[in-house]
Amino acid sequence: MTNNDLLDIAENFGKPVYVYDSEKIASQYQRLIDAFAGVSDLRINYAAKALSNISILKFMRQLDSGLDTVSIQEVRLGLAAGFEPQAIIYTPNGVSLNEIEEVAKMGVQINIDNLSLLEQFGTRHPKTPVCIRINPHVMAGGNDNISVGHIDSKFGISIHQIPHLLRIVENTAMNINGIHMHTGSDILDIDVFLHAAEILFDTAKHFKALEFLDFGSGFKVPYHNNDIETNIEELGEKLSARFTEFCLEYGSELQLIFEPGKFLVSQAGHFITQVNVVKQTTSTVFAQVDSGFNHLIRPMLYGSHHHIENLSNPSGKERFYSVVGYICETDTFGSNRKIAEITEGDLLVFRNCGAYCFSMASNYNSRYRPAEVLWYQGQAHLIRKRETFEDIMNNQVEIVFKPQMQA
Ligand SMILES: *Cc1c(COP(=O)(O)O)cnc(C)c1O
Numbered sequence: 001m002t003n004n005d006l007l008d009i010a011e012n013f014g015k016p017v018y019v020y021d022s023e024k025i026a027s028q029y030q031r032l033i034d035a036f037a038g039v040s041d042l043r044i045n046y047a048a049k050a051l052s053n054i055s056i057l058k059f060m061r062q063l064d065s066g067l068d069t070v071s072i073q074e075v076r077l078g079l080a081a082g083f084e085p086q087a088i089i090y091t092p093n094g095v096s097l098n099e100i101e102e103v104a105k106m107g108v109q110i111n112i113d114n115l116s117l118l119e120q121f122g123t124r125h126p127k128t129p130v131c132i133r134i135n136p137h138v139m140a141g142g143n144d145n146i147s148v149g150h151i152d153s154k155f156g157i158s159i160h161q162i163p164h165l166l167r168i169v170e171n172t173a174m175n176i177n178g179i180h181m182h183t184g185s186d187i188l189d190i191d192v193f194l195h196a197a198e199i200l201f202d203t204a205k206h207f208k209a210l211e212f213l214d215f216g217s218g219f220k221v222p223y224h225n226n227d228i229e230t231n232i233e234e235l236g237e238k239l240s241a242r243f244t245e246f247c248l249e250y251g252s253e254l255q256l257i258f259e260p261g262k263f264l265v266s267q268a269g270h271f272i273t274q275v276n277v278v279k280q281t282t283s284t285v286f287a288q289v290d291s292g293f294n295h296l297i298r299p300m301l302y303g304s305h306h307h308i309e310n311l312s313n314p315s316g317k318e319r320f321y322s323v324v325g326y327i328c329e330t331d332t333f334g335s336n337r338k339i340a341e342i343t344e345g346d347l348l349v350f351r352n353c354g355a356y357c358f359s360m361a362s363n364y365n366s367r368y369r370p371a372e373v374l375w376y377q378g379q380a381h382l383i384r385k386r387e388t389f390e391d392i393m394n395n396q397v398e399i400v401f402k403p404q405m406q407a
Contacts, residue, residue, distance in 0.1 A: 001375045003311050003349070006270055009380050010311075010347050013371050016273040016291045017386075018358050020051070022059055022376040024268035025354075029063045032258065035236025039243055041255040045089055047217060048074045050261030050355040051269070055374055055383040057081035060264075068259035072099050075108055089214070089259070091133060091180065093155055097121060104128050111180050111214075113156050115164060122172030131178030131214065134159055136199040138183055138192060156181065159199060166206055176207045182216025182259070187230050193218070194238060201246050204254075212255035213243075219263035223305045223352050230263075262355040269354025271296055271370075272311065275346045276326060284322050287342045289333070292325025294364040296350060296357050299333050307351040308334050316340035323348065327365050358384075366392050 001021050009019050029044065036042045045066035048057060052074060057067065058081045066087040067078040072095075078088045085107030092100065093113055097120050104110050104125060112118045113133035121130065135156030157165055169176055181200050187193045197215065204210055219230045239256075247253050273289035280286075298304035308323055310316065318338045325331035333350065342348070361369045368387035373380050 003309075003314065005375065005380070006272055006349055007311055007347065009373050009375075010272045010274075012380065013373055013382060014386060015347065016271065016289070016295060016370045018353060018370055018372045019270045019272065019380075020056065020265065020354055020372070020374050020383075021268045021270070022374055025056075025059065025264055026063060028264050028267070029060075029065065031232060032236075032260065032263070035232045036240055036256065036258075038237065038240030039256045041253060043212070043255050043257045045087075045214075045257055045259040046264055047259050047261030048078060049359060051265045051357075052077060052359050053372055053374075053383050054081050055381070056265070057083070059374070059376075061087075065264075066257075068261075069108075071095070072103050075103050075106060079106070089131065089257075091182070091259075101125070109178070111178070115157060115161060115168060118157070118165070118174075119168045119172065122168060122174035126172050126174045129175045129177035129211075131180050131212075132157060132165065132176055132203075133180045133182070134162075134200065134203055136181050136183065136196045138196040138199070159203065162203060162206065169207075175209065177210060178212040178214055178257075179204045179207070179210065180214035180216065180257075182214075183218050187218040187235075188220055188228060190231060190235050190238065193235060194242065197239060197242065204246075204250065210250070210252075210254055212257050214257040214259065215239075217258060217260040217263065219260050221262055221266045221352070223266075223307070225307065232263075265354035266352045267354065269352065269357060271306075271350040271353035271357060273348050273350070275342055275344055275348060278342055278344050284335075285320065287321045287323050287339070287348070288326060289323065289348055290326060291370075292327030292331040292365070292367075293329070294325075294327055294367050295361050295370055296333065296353065297360050297362075298356055300331060301360075306333065306353060308337055308339055309349050309351070310340040310342055310346055311349050312346035313340050313343065316342075327367075363387075363392060368392070 043066055045068040046060040047068040049070055061082055067083050069075045069090050070092055089109040090103045091111040111131040111133050133156045135158050222229045243256050273291045275287050276290055277288040293300045319341050320336055321339050322335040323333040371386040372384035374383045
């Protein structure tokens with residue numbers, strides 16, 4: 001899709017608006033399939049939390065993807081999108097036994113990441129197949145907020161606890177059918193990933209009836225123009241060979257699973273906003289858009305970089321701007337950015353806004369969450385209406401206060 005398509009969408013659906021290019025999603029999906037063509041049984045489970053609109057989930061299903069979920073609500077969304085329960089894996093962290101039992105009843109694959117719940121669940125439901133999430137203690141990437149495999153992470157069962165884990169499995173006679181890891185969001189070093197894979201293989205050897213090994217995600221996509229991304233093709237070649245070899249050692253053909261979120265949807269997303277004010281201070285020129293961290297929080301929460309372009313004046317002379325929002329808090333999208341000259345009313349587009357953007361949006365400052373549009377077969381389809389004042393009032397309960405009695 002072109003910038004002119006984006007301008008048309010802003011014209012027709014209003015601003016701010018999230019736009020997702022289905023062709024980009026499909027081509028990223030295909031890239032993964034091609035990279036791991038050497039594996040005889042490969043499964044991609046899209047991580048729903050990255051972008052959970054039901055039309056996106058349906059599109060993923062049409063690509064033949066499965067679904068990775070982290071809450072019972074995401075499981076319900078997946079079922080509503082038409083996924084078979086068996087095509088859904090549920091990988092929660094810190095949820096109640098009750099929620100896990102409810103999801104298990106739906107026929108969804110359960111993935112447990114702590115010994116306490118494993119023991120309780122195994123005691124009560126020894127026949128239900130369960131996957132185990134381990135923590136291989138491998139540092140992936142540099143950002144502590146998005147790296148979840150290190151020693152102090154709250155995720156997964158530590159590999160140092162494998163003896164205790166094995167005792168629970170033996171005592172409860174529960175059915176372990178998969179081993180899982182998800183080390184974080186930035187795999188740059190393929191050797192580090194392959195090292196973590198070896199830890200997964202070592203763990204897998206303890207279990208006799210496995211059906212799959214789930215390597216999670218962590219594929220990095222470029223956000224900066226000169227960013228490095230995970231070399232999927234190289235990883236695919238190396239891991240496929242090693243996986244096939246492991247299956248021979250193990251004595252049965254296992255399924256290899258990945259659960260990418262960002263890799264599939266990040267680059268497909270474009271967020272269009274309009275400049276309300278250009279404000280000059282003593283040191284900076286601010287471009288203030290009709291948005292804020294209520295719509296796009298990654299730059300403020302993670303320090304993430306999203307490339308910004310002026311759609312309305314693409315060939316204008318470039319100048320330096322700080323692009324900020326309209327929220328009554330510091331909400332800087334990007335400082336000191338070189339952008340084609342901005343006039344009030346211009347439309348700015350933020351790139352790489354498919355993953356963890358709309359799905360983290362809120363109503364802070366009592367603002368409406370934006371509309372979402374899917375670009376599919378050369379046409380724009382509304383997949384979420386812009387909110388209205390009714391949405392803000394929804395669920396709020398007004399108390400009728402009696403007038404105070406005068407003393
Ligand atoms: C969030 C998450 C993913 C997806 O991570 P990305 O970095 O978006 O690819 C995969 N697996 C689990 C368990 C997750 O929590």
